[in-house]
Amino acid sequence: MRRVVVTGLGLVTPLGADVETVWKNLIAGKSGAGPITKFDASDQKCRIACEVKPADHEYGFDPNKRVDHKVQRQVDPFIIYGIDAAGQALEDAGLTEMDEPTRLRAGCSIGSGIGGLPGIESESLILAEKGPGRVSPHFVHGRLINLISGQVSIKYGLMGPNHAVVTACSTGAHSIGDAARMIRDDDADIMLAGGAEGTVCPIGIAGFAQARALNCTFNDRPEQASRPYDKGRDGFVMGEGAGVVVLEEYEHAKARGAKIYAEVVGYGLSGDAYHVTAPHPDGFGAYRSMEMALKKAGMQPSDIDYINAHGTSTMADTIELGAVKRLFGDAIGSVSMSSTKSAIGHLLGGAGAVEAIFCILAIRDQIVPPTLNLDDPDEGTEGVDLVPHVAKKREVRACLNNSFGFGGTNASLVLKKV
């Protein structure tokens, strides 16, 4: 069977715009949360977010590095983040200059949960105020979810599969899992895979706040607002950014002497068939997703050293934890599990990919990132190492990464040291 390994990483997040900076800040226990600066949020119930920082910030993002000026004007932020993260991953993998036969076998699977919400919002206002003749000719293709994959394929000449997953907050994990299958099935040798989101805009914040999903009670203490598993948790903090990996067939990577970070060994998927926003109260879907990923990997729970939880800082945290406890049984005592959403917020469609990269870096550096703000652990958390407050040095042979989305869509990945 064709094996799939990770040979390149790219990140744009609220804690930095390159992999090493993000990881350093995450391990140091920094928070990317703050008051919303992208628009006047004074009339919103939620006035905080984990924003990608501007270029002049200590760890800000400079879109001019990898995205053409003209493209920047035409597309929504999620596409800009995605193009940059994809470029970083290709550079990291040493694949920016590929010959045509290689490019014919190289594709993209970079999705988003919502896509171009800020542009849909602003162009709708133009339509209402100035009429249809003032709507941008770039409106549609500047907002479409598959346009990260589209833009990246055009920029780098990638002529293999061109795919884009849309499964809400499971997008990033499904993108990587689906792309790994494409390589396994011999559709491609190289796939750029990941997800991006950029919905820090008035209707995005209002929409999630009205759905009772966002934290609206920590506006004066943004860095403490995302507190997975803590008794005081009260909704997620919106994040933004992108995570993209280069997936490559193992022999292909070995033959060119590529740096190999990890192997994608397991992928599980399930549906809750329960409720549009709430997870199944028994965590049945989450359980089956994790179980399938482990089975595909041919691994036991005791082979997993770190779980990057979905853990959004909502009531659902303990449902996921309950499912993990049932699946792991006695092995729960030896695994570490944390939610990095405590530091970077919830990147929605980008979350699964960004968090898969954190798993890969945990394997590389043999250290697991912390769950911030876990001051008063909720009932049900006993007996589980949730890595409160500070990162932890430990053996990391393999990781499980969970993502669950609105609509009851679940995805789990197992990543392993090669």
Place this chain on the structure above:
Amino acid sequence: MSDTADRVKKIVVEHLGVEADKVTEDASFIDDLGADSLDIVELVMAFEEEFGVEIPDDAAEKIATVSDAIKYIDENKG
């Protein structure tokens, strides 16, 4: 240089992300400045907003160079 020409060039630089010195009066939007047909639709919209003129589709199709745009605007602005 006329006021119209200055303002047209500023819009072109901003929208197409090209160096200001490349935006000469005889520069073709597509051949010299890297625009595609949708960029021209967007430029025409920007000219309409900036100068308060209406540029119908059949007139817009004939605007191929920077000077075509300047000329049309000077002849039609109120």
